[in-house]
Amino acid sequence: MASSTMNHVTTFIPPFDFHQVFIQPWTDYGTTFVWVAIMGFLVTTACGVIGNYLVLRRMSLVGDAISHSVLPGMAIAFFFTRSLASWPMFIGALGAGIVTTLIIEVIHTKSRVKQDSAIGITFSTLFAFGVILIVAFADKVHLDQECVLYGEINFIPLYPFTRIGDAAIAPEPVFVMGIVTLFAITLIMLFYKELLVSSFDPGLATSIGLNPHLIHYGLMCLLSVVVVSAFESVGAILVIAMLILPAATAYLLSHRLPVMMGLTIVHALLSSLVGLHLGIWLNSSIAASMVVAGASLFVLAWWFNPDQGLLWRLFKKRLDPIYAGERDPT
């Protein structure tokens, strides 16, 4: 039994071949993997930038909820318009995002159910509803239910290219994602001050005349748009990782929001590239591999960051008995 198990494991992990894993994807397949990498980078950047605010506002799990509940929004938008255009999808997702936020609020303000339970109930119901819609009406079509969960970033290069005039720019999803990413970054830069103040000091924000509800719903709308455009490449659950992981990693490494934003983008770049190669090597889902790479980066930051990293603390504890009792030096 044990030897057979060992056998499984050794055949399970493919042999590592540097040329095949790192060189071939860029030389032998034309632009295929370039687009996959760009898509991964765009998705992680857009998600990560918004994720910063989610982590700071302690709303990570609202992100979790919205990423699940855009599914019925998309399905309903499709059944109404029967088109694949991005606009109906965005509107469906926006509607779903707002409805989710509203339902969560209604449940936990109008009854004694707490917010965490309200989040859990809301998104699971909406997600289940979305799955039922898709399975019931699209059964003959064969939609991989799994695709909903982890997406198919590998298909991205196969979409028809968006053309402006005669020039083919990029595969459609990459093009749309690029616009959404730019849009998200522009909005965040425009409303930087408002978001900053309302995230760190809601009381001050209210007293200087900002409307926290408006900002909250605005952020949720932006989140829904980003999530829906990321949906087909990474699915409903991996997108949570892309929302939280870069921001959490950056949060450990810096105390300043602009630096965190920069680090988020670095994290996005590294995780999409490393993830791509990891996925090719292990022959596994590339989107999931990108998340695994991102998670590894987080673990690195968690253990080895010079400020409060686990390892460092262990050292300091040994060297400095006074430091030993202190958890947070700031």
Add this chain to the structure above:
Amino acid sequence: MNVGKRKRGYHVVPAFRNGDHRHHGVPGLLFLFFFYATLPLQAAKIGDVVQTDLAEQAIRFFTFKDPSLRYALLGSLLLGISCGLLGSFIVVRKIALMGDALSHAVLPGVAAGFLWNSTKDPLAIFVGATLAGLLGTLVVTWIKQTTKLKEDAALGMVLASFFAVGICLITMIQKRPTGHKSGVDKFLFGQAAALSQQDIILMLVTTLLSIAIISILYKGFLVASFDAGFARAIGFPVKALHHLLMLLLAFSIVVALQAVGVVLVSAMLITPAAAAYLLTDRMHRMLVLSALFGMFAGAVGAFLSFWGNNMPTGPFMVMGASAVFMCAFLFSPRHGIVIRSRRHQNRTRRIQRENMLKSIYRVLEDRDFKDEGVSLTELAQARREPIEDTQKYVADLVRLDDLTLGENDNLIYFTPASYQHACIIVRNHRLWELYLTNEAHYAADHVHEDAEKIEHILGEETVRLLEKKLRHPRLDPHGKPIPGIKDVADMTPAINRPGDRAATGCGERRL
């Protein structure tokens, strides 16, 4: 056709590797889905989707002819029990989303269990999933303790990262030659029909174990859930209980995995328990109710999934549970919003009515009850409101037979019953004012506001006590006579409308 596409979908990476570009014409999966979705929809026959005879399917379900069906139903009921029980604890502890994180975190364990000997060995999967789930909860605690990240971020990260590892492993398994037959994908959305006898036995053992542990350590869990500090003070091992709870939680998630799927297990934990939480204040009742709701949701899911030709079970179970929650949310006798708003509405209406009766009484009192009829103008003046409003309220009361109109609808008269009611309200009001000045030493000009509120809810018994304590007073602090028990009792006929009951002392909660 379907099979062919599914294979292509899974093999896309190896295809790239071999330099084989036969997928150039295949757009993304979502695109595929949406494109083909238009075809059956143009025909627009929902009946087409489920061609087999629904009635026949339903009969098959309820006669339990299929052994696989019996297993599916039994499994769903068992998972309802174990999830309902454990879910209650995480809901009252406000760590509901720990269930969510845990349920996603088991995925790599499931995949590793598969990998152990490439078959669906329930025991290997059980062990792997439990270990992965526990590792997930430990990592959450560890991140929370050693970084400045908050619980929500820690939960979200563990959830998604573990899930990603699981997906990596599963996609790797599926790309192996034996992968397609493995059925590992059933763990994502659940398929109760795929439960085997072995699975059921495992589920039964785990559920019984959970029930046994919870009932033995019930007191400890109870105290630790509601007041951890107190529990620690009286010597319960709170940390050990927490870890035990997490272990049981992992058990129940693993038990439920195959029928509900990884993604939606958390709903089976949270939703029935939250519904039960709205219905009762006692933990033991909540446990029982939650288990019952879980069983109901499980049975509904199993039935609908079977009915619709082996659709995934999980989403249907979740919808069943959500329906229960929705009912509790709307109609729970104490916390339901519909019931509460109706109660509120009734109370407002009753207070309005009583205030109107009281104003009429005051107008009559001011002229020493000389003429029985009160004119609309007088009443409006006394109430300091536009005459149209008064007219509207009076019309409402006339419709309820509380008042009668005379002389060209100009004069308003009490009926015997409503006069009695007015006396009761005024008596309540003035007794309370007197009580506040005499016993609580309020200034006489500060007592009116308070008495305005309390007059509607004082019961007969309290009023008797007040009278006794105040030695059957005749005058209130402002020198106005308090309608005595005689005024109230002498009136005929006796009060018999339900609306009057509140003022006579019983059933103040009813209206």
